[in-house]
Amino acid sequence: MASGLPSVMRKVVVKSLSVNFREAIEVTTCALPKLKAQEVLIKNRFVGINASDINFTAGRYDPTQKPPFDAGFEAVGEIVATGDRVPSNLLGKSVAHLSNGAFSEYQAVSSERLFPIKSLKPVYLPCLVSGLTAKLALQSSAYLKAGETVLVTAAAGGTGQFAVQLAKLAGCHVIGTCSTNEKVDFLKRIGCDHAINISKEDLKHVLRTTYPKGIDVVYESVGGETYETCVNILANKGRLIVIGYISGYQDPMGVGNLKFARAAAALPVKLLTKSACVHGFFLFHYADQWKDAFLQLSDLLENGQLISTIDLGKSVNGEGFKGIDAIADAVDYLYSKKSIGKIVVDLEAPGSSKL
Template identity: 35%
Template sequence: MTKAIVIRQTGGPDVMTLEDWPVAQPGPGQALIEQTAIGLNFIDTYQRSGLYPVSLPFVGGNEGAGVVKAIGPDVHTVKVGDRVCYQGQIGAYAQERLIAADRLVPIPNGISDETAAAVLLKGLTAYYLLFMTWKVEAGQTILWHAAAGGTGQIATQWAKALGAKVIGTAGGPEKVALAKRNGCDHVIDYRTEDFAERVKEITGGRGVDVVYDGVGKATFDASLNCLRPRGLMVSFGNASGVVSVPDLGILARKGSLYVTRPTTATYLGDRAVLLDGAEALFGAILSGDIKVDISARFPLADARQAHQALEGRQTTGSVILTP
């Protein structure tokens, strides 16, 4: 048995309870991990609320780091004692867990367990968005919504290191200042400014090459007005609600625009791509191109409070749970 945050019905943060949860010995292809740090992400809240359906009951969370305690038959990717991390594997809110061994990523020297748990999901999201969904190159201009958030801070630093001109949005003076410190050439306070108008001013009326939007419903329509003709709208999250586009003709009227809704599971499903992304991410951290901000730590037992803080937009950077 292990202590875990269990969700037996969907709803608000109060549906999460700390319970004893059974943990079996690893079977074929599996590893047993003793966790040292757990990452907090918006997808955790989507699964808890029922927006992204998961079979009940389940242990929340999708990202963590720790040490391999045991391995099952036919496991050749990790060994007992390895420091490892993972993302996109539900069941993270626990002291110990079973996991498919081929989804584990080695943690290199120079990267702490906390850093790995804080950045892998967000950093690999930034990786596939910046390098695969739209290959950002020097001289291009991008708009990143929620630039002071966990994924935003990583992505804007990385995009700046690639030579892009980075425009970010954030809410309030403190978050605007934080986004400026993390790679943004311009930061627009969406609470007091019309971000679409400001983007056109900043770009001299041209618009940006690509918009990265993890906010969703509240920003989607205006974001289309920020794009240059044949630009790409990347919608990768639903923090403000689910996006719907009932009239595809709007893309034609606004300049033959492209829209995509990528997912980590699709882009990083192949282990080789997963490892390539992790190597690039950890390399950028070790080189100093990306500086990691862990803004808050909550004990595992306080997962409810952590969700409340995340959904209430009270956090910046990355937040971790400590088992």
């Protein structure tokens, strides 16, 4: 192990399967990983919080995986050691990576899975799970055309913010749903043409009266009644992309326990009569496209064509979410529906030395 590094680290481990993240995990102390020849050791500085973190702790992504296993999907950090077959000039470089076990102070990652970034800033982190999902889902399934109408649900969230902006860059009219006036203002700032506060407005009524010809493309992550409304409002040849169903994540039975799942029987007729379609999108099926898509998003960000908004949790905790022990609080914050943009935890604990 390189000199100057600690002998131990802390990480989040899933100890039991549950949709209750706080009950499912524990923060443990262990030795730093030993590097394989093609790996680098990254000191993770910023980690991203995702709605699907509780799907992971519930064992929904890989039912064969049994606890204990490491949690977390994405991080931004600094390379602090390299394996024997990795160029030593990578030491000190800032990188982003999308790897299981990211809720860890240090992490061994294959050098082939690194995304180079210009500086150690948290604004790059939303370009990982959230940005890649929006870009690749729209790219693979939306077939956007200038002038089309696009609806983004949960538009003020981590991935919604990217879907809004990418659809605008494609020349579309963009509608976004959200739950507070503050989020309405945020959506307008990032270019959303029509922000709907569903805590005050009836989504079904607004869409039917304002868009009587229907919606061309829907980027949908909420599920339940929202999903049903979106299916019913599709225009002829409309496309609906399902990238999540957050309304069912906290249910121990998942989406199958929601009453709206029973409406699936009517779906074929609804699609047939409109020549419409519903696409599912799961980011980890598109791993071969991550690097190119991330670089494209980074270029848009650095050229000022894309805004990457992060939420460090300072509205609920004055110093923000800092240190690995704050990760459970950050997951709770996401499900409080108060966050705007991507929730990020700074792993540099209060009072610790700077990178």
